[in-house]
Amino acid sequence: xxxxxxDFLRTTLVKKVVQESSNIRTLVFEDEVSVGAAPGQxxxxxxxxxxxxxxxxxxxxxxxxxxxxxxxxxxxSRALYExxxxxxxxxxxxxxxxxxxxxxxxxxxxxxxxxxxxxIIAIANQISKSRKQIKAKIVIGAKSKEELPxxxxxxxxxxxxxxxxxxxxxxxxxxGLAHEQVLQLVRSDIFxxxxxxxPEKMMLxxxxxxxxxxxxxxFSLERIMKCGIGICGSCTVGDIVLCKDGPILDESxxxxxxxxxxxxxxxxxxxxxxx
Amino acid sequence: MREKKRSKGRSSxxxxxxxxxxxxxxxxxxxAEIETEFFGSKLRSPTMLASGVLxxxxxxxxxxxxxxxxxxxxxSIGVQPREGYRNPTMTAVExxxxxxxxxxxxxxxxxxKELENYESKGGGVPLVVSIFAxxxxxxxxxxxxxxxxxxxxxxxxxxxxxxxxxxxEIGTNPVDAAEVVRQVKLETRKPxxxxxxxxxxxxxxxxxxxxxxxxxxxxxxxxxxxMRIDIDARKPILSNRIGGLSGIAIKPIGVRCVYEIYESVExxxxxxxxxxxxxxxxxxxxxxxxxxxxxxxxxxxxLSTFGSINEGISGYLRSNGYSRMEDLVGLAHN
Numbered sequence: 001x002x003x004x005x006x007d008f009l010r011t012t013l014v015k016k017v018v019q020e021s022s023n024i025r026t027l028v029f030e031d032e033v034s035v036g037a038a039p040g041q042x043x044x045x046x047x048x049x050x051x052x053x054x055x056x057x058x059x060x061x062x063x064x065x066x067x068x069x070x071x072x073x074x075x076x077s078r079a080l081y082e083x084x085x086x087x088x089x090x091x092x093x094x095x096x097x098x099x100x101x102x103x104x105x106x107x108x109x110x111x112x113x114x115x116x117x118x119x120i121i122a123i124a125n126q127i128s129k130s131r132k133q134i135k136a137k138i139v140i141g142a143k144s145k146e147e148l149p150x151x152x153x154x155x156x157x158x159x160x161x162x163x164x165x166x167x168x169x170x171x172x173x174x175x176g177l178a179h180e181q182v183l184q185l186v187r188s189d190i191f192x193x194x195x196x197x198x199p200e201k202m203m204l205x206x207x208x209x210x211x212x213x214x215x216x217x218x219f220s221l222e223r224i225m226k227c228g229i230g231i232c233g234s235c236t237v238g239d240i241v242l243c244k245d246g247p248i249l250d251e252s253x254x255x256x257x258x259x260x261x262x263x264x265x266x267x268x269x270x271x272x273x274x275x
Numbered sequence: 276m277r278e279k280k281r282s283k284g285r286s287s288x289x290x291x292x293x294x295x296x297x298x299x300x301x302x303x304x305x306x307a308e309i310e311t312e313f314f315g316s317k318l319r320s321p322t323m324l325a326s327g328v329l330x331x332x333x334x335x336x337x338x339x340x341x342x343x344x345x346x347x348x349x350x351s352i353g354v355q356p357r358e359g360y361r362n363p364t365m366t367a368v369e370x371x372x373x374x375x376x377x378x379x380x381x382x383x384x385x386x387x388k389e390l391e392n393y394e395s396k397g398g399g400v401p402l403v404v405s406i407f408a409x410x411x412x413x414x415x416x417x418x419x420x421x422x423x424x425x426x427x428x429x430x431x432x433x434x435x436x437x438x439x440x441x442x443x444e445i446g447t448n449p450v451d452a453a454e455v456v457r458q459v460k461l462e463t464r465k466p467x468x469x470x471x472x473x474x475x476x477x478x479x480x481x482x483x484x485x486x487x488x489x490x491x492x493x494x495x496x497x498x499x500x501x502m503r504i505d506i507d508a509r510k511p512i513l514s515n516r517i518g519g520l521s522g523i524a525i526k527p528i529g530v531r532c533v534y535e536i537y538e539s540v541e542x543x544x545x546x547x548x549x550x551x552x553x554x555x556x557x558x559x560x561x562x563x564x565x566x567x568x569x570x571x572x573x574x575x576x577x578l579s580t581f582g583s584i585n586e587g588i589s590g591y592l593r594s595n596g597y598s599r600m601e602d603l604v605g606l607a608h609n
Contacts, residue, residue, distance in 0.1 A: 001523040001551040002575040007367035011507040044363075048508040052362035076362075088508055092367070227365035229574040232376055233329035233350070239338045241329065244577050268358035270331045270350065271381040 014087045022146035028067045031091045038098030039122035040248050044228045046090030051076040054225040058118035069118035095228055096247050099123040099195045109191040110138040113178050113198025119220055120197050121150045128157040139164045141178030145171040179205035186213050204262030220248045308592045309585055309600050314466040320345035320585050321600050325547050325570035326405035333393040336400040343581030351405040351432040354413050356382035361514040368503050371522025372571050375515035383417050390424050407432035415458035428465050434472035434497035446472040449481040453488035466491040473499045478532050479539040486540040494545040495532040522571040523549050530562045537563025537605055553587020561607040
């Protein structure tokens, strides 16, 4: 039996808290094992006394840093959102697959909604430092201007003209939903792949657009996770075990689980419920 | 090889049901030496997926089997839906894993709907359903609600060690375990597999008592009650504090229990605990196991575990001059 370094819990302290938008924060910490993570991978983050959540690894602010980007949605994420510098967290991972820019891919469209921006900004960071000449455009979606995360960072990494903010209320950038902005972009530009993470309903719309335009996709999905290591099966979508086969799925995998993708998920008892 | 006599406690009318697996396509990595049978059903591998491991989604089961698993055991199903414990529900230790998922399950009524839906789409996966309850009577109720479905057998979770008042109390005492078996046997014609706690003080007595009550097979062992405290957070890691230890640490305990049970009863023994390679499987067969279950190994090698184990068993059989895996069962007792 192989006992893996990634499985052993490490504890560390929150080193810095960055306010990314009015309701999104990034917690920066050091973890020797996760610092080698590829964009898209996730860690199981323990807040002692509160809970443990799967969190995509976000923008590494410094060379030795790891981070997670969080919005207060439930009890666990609220406690993480309110964690301050010096708070102790536990980390295991990194787990899962990653946003991989294959050889021959030159033009990438990145789409992030809300905290879905965590792995998206991480891959944007990697692309910006890549020696391969990769052209990347990024769509960042939120309800309103105050809630838009990583606008400044995205402009620094990819160039202002490649950043497309969208707000539901039109208070900044494109007025409308992220996928509506994407529809315009794919009609005027060619992309070899779309990487996305965010609300699943958003990704469902993107999936339809990508299919119509014959663009391959890689989308990061999220489900309730308990073990995070392919044992308990809580994160199963169709016949895909998200923590092992994903969390990033391509268009053929998404097609295979189309009965559930964007529509259903399993609750904490394992029952399939509407999203 | 020791002769397996007809097991006691079963009348001639008690033949278990045989589901139709003929529609199921044979995958490439199976070989004849590792084929075996389970209460009249042909299995393509002597491996099973342990209860509580990936046994939630029926959509996943065919994939598990096509990767080489002989029988899938479902997540343990109880009377009521349970969300289980908050995370952390799993953590690694130096020698395996601790888990306290907390018997999360949708409850028998919802599970029955999923089973019905699965059967209406053709079914076909070799399946054992694991059940748990807080009394022998409730075990019987659940078994009764499952009787109309077509699957290979019922595994009784008598031994979940980390749920207060459920499982460990029922399982450790052989008299209580036997009563559960009796109640379930009243409600089903399917094979009843009794899964034994690791902490049973007298394994031979437990096994004989449960056999006499009518159990068709014994599964040994479940996880061992254990804990890990993080010295920096100064707290137990699992939210339930205590969890079940699985993996490499418990293999010697599992092998010892299978060995002792094999000596005491006629009914088949199924070994589980720390199996991740073909060598572990062979060890359990030699101790007396007819089949082995696999759980924790999913973390490191996921579904490829089954194919590797199947190939390894075939290789061992060929290089040692055995023609079937049954030839190995109990050899260590000679």
